[in-house]
Amino acid sequence: MAYSDKVLDHYNNPRNVGSFDKSASDVGTGMVGAPECGDVMKLQIKVNDASGIIEDAKFKTFGCGSAIASSSLATEWLKGKTVDEALQIKNTDIVNELALPPVKIHCSVLAEDAIKAAISDYRNKQASKTPVAQPAEHAVA
């Protein structure tokens, strides 16, 4: 299979590889996929609590070159966006940017899912640490 130059570039020079402390309150972690399906993506965002802007993003991916490129590209796009803006990233944007063939569209879907999962994780953490938003907190405890 022939890969686009952009896929090759991300595969050869993946951006933002690594991990944040997933227990940190300003970090959101999304892990999607399964080893038996041949792809697992872990995507993490680090958000400035005050501004709501994603200051940093990192990924690790087990998968084909297109899956690696999709998640590498996603981390590039996430940086500097607000969490709300990040939710607007669509898998089709990734498909177009990387010129993914139809058989590789699922890689882009996985990247979009990973973004959403990371944001959802971040938001859950924020919600649980904001006392005003949880009037029933003591009752639950």
Next chain:
Amino acid sequence: MKTPIYLDSHATTRVDPRVLDAMLPYFTEYFGNSASRNHEFGWAAEQGVEKARKQIADLIGASAREIIFTSGATESDNLAIKGVAEMYAEKGNHIITAATEHKAVLDTCKKLEKNGYRVTYLPVQGDGLVDLDMLKEAITDKTILVTIMYANNEIGVIQPVAEIGKICRERGVLFHTDGVQAVGKVPIDVNKDNIDIMSITAHKLYGPKGVGALYVRRKGPRVQLTAQMDGGGHERGMRSGTLNVPGIVGLGEACAICQGDMPEESKRLRALRDRLKTKLEDGLDEIYLNGSWEHRLPHSLNISFAYVEGESLLMGINDVAVSSGSACTSATLEPSYVLKALGLGDDIAHSSIRFGIGRFNTEEEIDYVADKLIHVVRKLRELSPLYEMAKEGIDLSKVSWVNH
């Protein structure tokens, strides 16, 4: 050293220049139809064909009259299995094969199932070998054919063919073996190995594509096949169609070369194969050999690189031609059914690479491939969340994955 490096000998092989030299005159000078019995052009072609028939027979301990020419192993497998099924339909309707067979065998069996035949697909053990006791138990009085390959195309594992053949002989069942990967690579004797029918193809043994053969035993027992192609009654009526004379000459020459070179060649390829394996094992942790080490073709290696996906690995070694059991490299998006039949998880199947070392590979090439692979696997493991989790002591089999 020239790149790309070819390490995919199970898929096909380069035509040996000696084979090509033998073939060339049969395109232009001796272009006759070997069935033309009444003139010199035909006689010359026939002579080439009969020499080849003898060369093939000699390689496998058969007599020349037991060799039928075909277009390749897929046709040979089809002719053997369907030909027996039809010819012996009155005797029974049961066929036994194994889960790790080539598609040319499996899909032929599936077709027969649709036509009322019963097929048993024997599972294999973790090392890829069939269980002989299971085979014995599977044979019934309706069984007419056992078809089990000599050596596997993905993992290189050699089945206990002589024992399988002995069991079949004792129970009066015909034994067909797909010998595609083994013929010319390891010593085969159809009599010692108790083989009744065997498929052969030229392009896996440094011959041309588009030509193959079928060994069909003539006595003890005499095997009969119903032709699957009707026409001029060539090849003892079993396979009509004008013979591919240059191809057949090439197949014959390729067999003769393999027979002459085998002792030395298999030793050399085994040394290269072992060198590759040792280097990879020294350079990387958590790599796993797929299939039996002991019962294996000398040029064959199949390894899973845990926590790394096969296609991304191939991408990193794009100047090396190998194959992967990864779903992403297949048309079906399913990981290799052969590796799954060994009981391997899909994740390990996705991480597998098949190496097929051949006549034209050098030690320098093997060292280059090993070094490059080690580098790429390390890099991809840096990228792999699975490797990170495993290093943290997380049992990946106990993680509940978010499937998509």
